[in-house]
Amino acid sequence: MDKAEIIRPEFRKSKCRCTLCNLTYSPKEYRALYGIEKVIYFSYLPPEMKRPKTVCHNCLLTLIKSYRKTELKIEVKIIDNFEKSSWDCYTYANDIDDSVVDLSFFP
Numbered sequence: 001m002d003k004a005e006i007i008r009p010e011f012r013k014s015k016c017r018c019t020l021c022n023l024t025y026s027p028k029e030y031r032a033l034y035g036i037e038k039v040i041y042f043s044y045l046p047p048e049m050k051r052p053k054t055v056c057h058n059c060l061l062t063l064i065k066s067y068r069k070t071e072l073k074i075e076v077k078i079i080d081n082f083e084k085s086s087w088d089c090y091t092y093a094n095d096i097d098d099s100v101v102d103l104s105f106f107p
């Protein structure tokens with residue numbers, strides 16, 4: 001299963017930019033937006049890659065799908081190292097389009 005780690009704004013010193021849609025926020029902006037549950041960035045390590053990618057909540061599943069083309073079901077474990085918790089998300093690949101606008105990643 002793929003894993004995506006929540007980038008906690010508390011510890012972020014540099015700006016966040018989504019690798020897919022280029023949504024970019026400074027640490028201060030991210031802290032505020034995260035606080036009101038508007039934006040979450042994830043750190044996702046694609047298969048067979050060495051460096052994780054930063055991706056916003058809107059693009060996470062789309063990004064994973066792009067690496068898991070043959071799979072009907074996209075599964076991802078969301079990890080929050082700060083809270084020491086994790087939970088699994090499942091979505092059918094067909095249901096993922098390029099504009100998923102919900103915040104179901106929030107615990």
Ligand SMILES: [Zn+2]
Binds near residue numbers: 019021023055060
């Ligand atoms: Zn994005």
